[in-house]
Amino acid sequence: MTAAHTQPGASAANKGAWEPEIIAFCCNYCAYAAADLAGAQRMQYPPNVRVVHSPCTGKIEMEHILAALEKGIDGVLVAGCLEGGCHFIEGNLRAKHRVEHIRGILDEIGIGADRLRMVNLSAAMAPTFVERVREIVDTVTNLGPNPLKESAQQGVVSK
Amino acid sequence: MIVASPKPVTELKEIVAAHDKILFVGCGTCVTVCLAGGEREVGIYSYAMRMARRLAGRPIDIEQVTIERQCENEFIKDLAPAVERNQAVLSFACGAGVQALAERFLNRPVYAALNTQFLGILEDQAVWTEKCLGCGDCMLAQFGGICPVTRCAKRLLNGPCGGSTEECCEIDKDRPCAWQVIYKRLKGIGQLDRLEQIVPPKDWRPAWHGGARKIIRQEHRV
Structure with a gap:
């Protein structure tokens, strides 16, 4: 991705130069296949998203999401199967509870819960995947850069 | 644990x-x-x-x-x-x-x-419930292995209070009445006659009421 970075606290004037960086943790059995299908169908969506292939959203640990945000990523999308459709029966339901817990922590520490979102879709729902990606890019663009981005880039992060 | x-x-x-x-x-x-x-x-x-x-x-x-x-x-x-x-x-x-x-x-x-x-047990995935108060004078043998000291909100030792309804505690309708549980348990193991014994007031001295407790087991001392 070729997104340019601005400094934290960027004003509305220079916000245009900044592009959000989003990580999408995608389940192998749905969202990852949907993203693949979107690509095969030449569907256009913002290039701000980096897809991380996961065997199941239930395998995404809370530490993975927190580490991404600490390192300065602007938003995180957790994309799992439709409820009731998890290949491992309840992985996406576990992920849902974990995401809610982290959203609470993010609100508590002042980063804001809106930088993290979980969505549910099936492997055939490429248009939905594209729509959800656009939504989180819009949300994070309005929120502005992750306030931790500057110090993360200066190597303050210890892990 | x-x-x-x-x-x-x-x-x-x-x-x-x-x-x-x-x-x-x-x-x-x-x-x-x-x-x-x-x-x-x-x-x-x-x-x-x-x-x-x-x-x-x-x-x-x-x-x-x-x-x-x-x-x-x-x-x-x-x-x-x-x-x-x-x-x-x-x-x-x-x-x-x-x-x-x-x-x-x-x-x-x-x-x-x-x-x-x-002190409790894992009741269900990520659900823990209290089972023991650590009162220092275990009475579980009398009550079929169900502790009224911990699980009865009023710590009653001689049967339920008048407030329990539909087998639930009056202070929380999601909490089973400890005495209903004790009754079912004693009935199941054929020891309902235990309920005919009057339990005297509990001696709370071995519990925390005497301040922080200490145990010394001489047989394991070196």
């Missing part, structure tokens, strides 16, 4: 506000099993604390370590160099573990990251 729950991040942030370099110590026993203070929780709260402090403009350096048990000196002693390297310790153990660290490391503040709750 001892069941605990983590304090909110904002409260922990207040607790360690005076320090810039701190040691987070997890405990590998009860609080790991109850998902409150093990290695993973130490990691999660380290992330949260680092981010919170950086947002506040005052970064904090956190060293993480999890030991097998914080309530035994044998395991605690190896922490000495790490404690020495840091300004303070945030212990993710039960109250006993926190105090064990505080009593050993006299020149460093030791803070509690958890609220220690009770």
